[in-house]
Amino acid sequence: MNDPGEYSRRKFLFKISLLVNGAVGAVLAVPVLGYVLGPLLKRNESYNYWVPVGNLEQFPAGETRMGQYRNPDGTPADGQTRNLPCWVRHIENNRFQVFAINCAHMECPVHWFPASRLFMCPCHGGVYYENGAVAAGPPPRGLYEYKYKVVGNQLMIWAGELPTLSTEASIARPGKSPCQG
Numbered sequence: 765m766n767d768p769g770e771y772s773r774r775k776f777l778f779k780i781s782l783l784v785n786g787a788v789g790a791v792l793a794v795p796v797l798g799y800v801l802g803p804l805l806k807r808n809e810s811y812n813y814w815v816p817v818g819n820l821e822q823f824p825a826g827e828t829r830m831g832q833y834r835n836p837d838g839t840p841a842d843g844q845t846r847n848l849p850c851w852v853r854h855i856e857n858n859r860f861q862v863f864a865i866n867c868a869h870m871e872c873p874v875h876w877f878p879a880s881r882l883f884m885c886p887c888h889g890g891v892y893y894e895n896g897a898v899a900a901g902p903p904p905r906g907l908y909e910y911k912y913k914v915v916g917n918q919l920m921i922w923a924g925e926l927p928t929l930s931t932e933a934s935i936a937r938p939g940k941s942p943c944q945g
């Protein structure tokens with residue numbers, strides 16, 4: 765015959781073990797859930813994010829100036845390296861082009877020369893017109909361009925994904941594939 769005291773002690777220990785197992789399971793589930801849900805949460809908070817490039821006064825109409833934005837996909841520990849440059853061309857009124865600073869050939873940063881109204885790449889002599897289209901050299905296509913919008917006095921760009929081919933300058937050069945050097 766079972767001892768009632770023994771039975772209730774077993775029942776108590778069983779409940780305690782369930783409680784401990786549940787607590788351990790919950791602790792182990794936190795990193796797993798973080799891994800699974802992290803990209804979704806990240807996408808909402810910082811990925812695909814509109815970020816300011818500067819005030820409109822910084823970009824006079826008819827000129828191309830360097831802009832800067834904070835990489836929305838970085839961390840506070842990135843410090844100054846989170847600040848990224850881009851080229852802003854203010855065409856007129858609320859019409860802009862915002863270019864990635866990297867050459868479409870092998871990613872070197874291109875420089876703007878206002879006197880000739882050309883972007884030039886120091887690495888292999890790539891040259892681009894002010895609208896981002898290729899003028900000369902090895903680049904197989906125009907500069908990459910960010911989507912933008914004007915909010916109040918701020919120029920914003922969509923910086924959560926790679927910039928796309930320039931709308932005006934996206935046409936690949938005749939006889940050049942994007943992979944050719």
Ligand code: FES
Nearest residue numbers: 867869870885890
């Ligand atoms: S990287 Fe610019 S021309 Fe090659």
